[in-house]
C-alpha cells in the first residue's frame with residue numbers, strides 16, 4: 001500500500017499540487033502513520049471478527065440449550081449497550097482525526113526548523129520558533145485532553161456495562177439448580193457461555209475507542225485517496241478550459257531534399273506558444289495573449305518586474321500550472337540525438353511533429369530533454385555522484401545491483417523502481433565524465449574537500465548557494481537537454497562564473513530560456529521577452545518579444 005500510495009502521490013505532480021494549493025494537510029503522515037495503523041488495525045479487527053463468529057457459534061448452542069430466554073436478554077442488553085456507547089463516543093472520531101492532524105503539524109514544524117536551521121539561526125528566530133512549536137504542541141495537547149476526557153467517560157460506561165450483568169446468568173439459573181432441574185456444574189457453564197456471548201455481541205462496545213481511531217484513519221486516508229484520484233482524472237476532464245501543453249517528437253529523418261541535403265531556411269523549432277494567458281490559482285491574470293516561437297539556439301531572456309509572472313510562465317511550460325488558456329507545444333527529440341543534431345549536415349533539419357503521446361508530462365519532460373533549473377537548486381539526499389546524476393539517472397549502478405538483490409525478498413517494493421530503471425537511458429556518465437563536468441563548472445575542489453564522488457553529506461548545508469547553482473549547471477551539462485529553463489539560476493554567481501556557465505551550455509548545444517534581472521545576461525541571449533505587471537482593467541497585451549539588439553537595455557548591457 002505504501003508503494004501504491006507513493007506512486008500516485010508522485011505521479012502527475014500531485015505532490016506539487018497538494019503542497020502549492022494546500023489541498024490536504026500532512027500527506028507524508030498519511031503515507032507513513034495512517035497506512036501503518038490502517039493495515040495493522042484492519043488485520044487485528046478481521047481476526048477479532050473471525051474469533052467472535054466462531055465463539056458465538058460454539059457458545060450459543062450451550063446457552064440456548066440451558067435457558068433460551070437468557071439468550072434473548074443478552075441480545076437486547078448488548079444492542080442497548082452498543083447504541084449507548086455509539087451515542088456517548090460519537091465525538092471520539094473527530095477528536096482522533098484532529099489528534100492525528102495536530103501531531104503531524106507539530107512534527108512538521110520541527111522538521112522545518114531542521115530544514116531551515118541556517119536561516120533561523122541567522123535571523124536569531126529561536127524565540128519565534130519556540131512559540132510557534134509550543135502553540136502547535138499545545139493545540140495537540142489540548143485536543144488530547146479532550147480525547148482523554150471522552151475516553152474516560154466512555155470507559156466508565158463500558159466498565160459498568162461489563163460488570164452489571166455478571167449476576168444475571170447465576171440469578172436466572174440458580175433457582176433451576178435449587179429446584180433440582182439442573183446440576184451445579186451447569187451454573188458455571190452458563191456463566192461462562194454467557195460471558196463469551198456477551199463479549200461477542202459487545203464487540204463495538206468493548207472496541208469502541210480503537211474503532212473510533214480506526215474510523216479517523218479511514219477518513220484521513222479516504223480524503224487523501226480522493227485527492228489523488230481527482231488529480232489523475234482532472235487532467236483529462238478539464239482539458240478544454242486549461243492551457244494545452246503538448247509534447248511533439250522531432251523527427252530527424254524528415255525534411256531532407258531528395259539529394260539528402262537540408263533546406264537551410266528551415267530551423268529546428270523547440271517551443272511554440274500560442275495565445276497563452278497565464279493565471280494564478282486564484283485566477284488573477286499575469287500574462288495576456290502571449291504568442292512566440294523559439295527555434296534552436298534562439299536563447300530567450302525573460303525579464304520584467306518582480307511578481308509580473310516570469311516564473312509562472314516557466315511553471316506553465318514545465319507543466320506545473322495550467323491555469324489560464326492557450327497552447328504550448330514543446331518539441332523534443334529522443335535522448336542521444338543531440339550530438340547528431342549538431343553535426344553541420346543535420347542542423348537545418350525540418351521539424352515535424354508526430355503529436356505522439358510520450359508518457360506523462362514529467363516523464364516526457366525529463367526523459368525527452370526539457371530541464372528546469374530553479375533559483376534555489378534542489379540537493380537530493382545522497383552522494384555527490386547522485387547530485388550530478390539527478391534527475392536524469394535515478395541511481396548509481398552499485399545501488400542498482402544491491403536493489404536487485406533485495407528485490408528477491410521484497411518484489412512488491414521494487415515494482416515502481418524497476419519500471420523507472422527500464423526507462424533509464426543507457427548512456428550513463430562514467431566517473432571520468434562526472435569529474436570533467438565538476439572541473440568545467442569550477443567545482444573540482446569539492447572532490448578533495450569531501451572525499452570523492454561517493455561521499456554523502458547534507459549538500460544543501462555544506463555547499464554555498466553559488467556552488468549549488470554551479471552543481472545544477474553540471475547536471476545540465478551531463479543530461480544535455482534539448483531545452484533548458486533557467487529561473488535566475490546564476491543569481492548567486494559572480495559575473496565571471498556566470499559567463500563561464502553560459503558559454504559552457506552554449507557550447508554543449510543546449511537552447512535555454514532564462515529569467516533574470518541582470519543586464520549582464522543580455523549578451524548570452526538572442527531574444528528578449530519583456531513582461532510587465534498585468535493591469536486587471538485593461539485587455540491589452542502586457543509583453544513584448546523582440547531580438548535582443550532591439551531592446552533598449554541591450555546597449556547599456558554592453559557598456
Ligand SMILES: Nc1ncnc2c1ncn2[C@@H]1O[C@H](COP(=O)(O)OP(=O)(O)OP(=O)(O)O)[C@@H](O)[C@H]1O
Pocket residue numbers: 020021280281282286305306307308309310311312313
Ligand atoms: N500558488 C500561488 N497562488 C496564488 N498566487 C501565486 C502563487 N504563486 C505565485 N503567485 C503570484 O503570482 C504572481 C507571479 O509570481 P511569479 O513567481 O511568477 O513572479 P516573478 O515574475 O517570477 O517574480 P520574481 O521576479 O520576484 O521571482 C505573484 O504576484 C505571486 O504572488
